[in-house]
Amino acid sequence: MIQVSHLTKRFGSGATAIHDLNFEIQPGEIVGFLGPNGAGKSTTMNIITGLTPSTEGHVKVNGYDVFENPIEVKKQIGFLPEHPPLYPEMRVEDYLKFAAQIRQVENANIKIAVDLALQKTNIAHVRHRLIGNLSKGYRQRVGIAQALVHRPQVLILDEPTVGLDPKQIIEIRELIQSLKGEHIVILSSHILPEVTAVCERIIVIHQGKIVFQGSIEEVLLQTKRGTIYYLKVREISQKAVQMIQQIEGVNSVSIEAKASRLIIGIVSDVSHIQEKIIEIAVKEGMGILEFYPEKMSFEDVFLQLTQS
């Protein structure tokens, strides 16, 4: 379990990177840290893993305070930092062996641990290659392998899918999902689909403060304003537009002449609005081409939360 309380970080220059962060993560959770660049995600992760000290506040991992008991905490954490800490002159296998050694994996178990890490990240076929010669995607996977090699209870991944192609992104996603239940996984990203696909809970950070904490569903519920429907027609008739405006439950109708479509804002709870709109459109002979709803996307939610 990770407990973060009143975490604040101020840099010498006076800049406040994060301010009064409070959250708890229970075993088995996969949590996403979301936020625009510069929000404070990496700083928070660096503090949790003991790389940077906090100015105020505490972080406790399984009861151990990261400032007072850094060794205990670091034994239980696997960290992939923003810049993967790879030695370009080493071979993948040797690098992972070294990582296992300094993470206190028993000598007898090192080979197995390395093999497992190679397998999980699907890089067994490049185990003898120099890290410096690998492509970005493979290097990223070596970075993840190094975080996994000692089977830590807590996995903290700072932008794990950056630089990966779609296929690799899916593989990493599956890997993370396979860790569910065993480990705590904290994932940070500004690529929203990544986070929504894998995480159960998200924490949105903006300008150093938490602006939202909760499950994905809660996020969408919170900011649901209503639904917008697009009606694409052959010919727009002003009379039809007025009639649609008068339907109960329709908030607004605007016309996009170029795209030949109407943008209709409706209150979601009212029933049969869609049928009434279609009826009018057909009666007035507008000629229906397309009729589809626009759900408020996660991107919109995110932008709304980080607008301040």
Place this chain on the structure above:
Amino acid sequence: MKIRNIQAIMLRDFQSQFTSPIAYIVIAGFMVLIGWFFFHFLSHFAQSIQYHQLGLGKGPTITEEILQPLFMDMNIIFLFIVPFITMRLFAEEKKLHTIELLMSSPLYLSEIILGKFFSVCLMILTMLALTLVYPLVLWITGNPEWGPVLTGYLGTFLLASCYASIGTLFSSMTENQIVAGTLAFATGLFFWFIQLAGYSSPFGEILNHLSLVNHFVPFSQGLLNSSDIFYYLSFIGIGLFLTYRILDSYRWR
């Protein structure tokens, strides 16, 4: 502190030195210079023997004519090349962010520092081992005194390790390797020449005592003075302690 951790870091750093051309160039340069000096001293020695047989000049000894100057030259060369080896120790890791691998692992800072320092010492030992060929040649063809050979190597190793501890300290202070190397070299030079002020200044005794090279002279003569050994060990200890302080300060900033 676990030996296992120190060893793992030491071996990793030692091996990685050989993946760049620098190590090979340094060792090759070192061997060429030492080889040249050895040849020079040996021919001078042969000449001295001839003069002595003709009744001119005193009889040369292998220790005085070959071994002592050879060790002195080794020390001078180490003054120049050890900063090259140590400059990348921490500076490069900070720049490439690989230091985060070490810092986020359950390692004590002292384990990290000792591991890296020992990797440089291992490199120095490797170079010294390669020079064993010269005493071997002397032994095959002549009759060198083994005492000075052994103490000479010990003294050189300790002295070079002092340079290594200076280099480690400066490497921990900056991300720029060139700055680290230059400052390390300048400091080594300072402690070499600090004795020059000793002759004229009232603090002469103290300054002489601080000089790295003054403490080496007995080693080259076959003498093992505990005071010299303690001086070198303290010097190394202070360098590493200051390195620890500097890196530990990141825990507080």
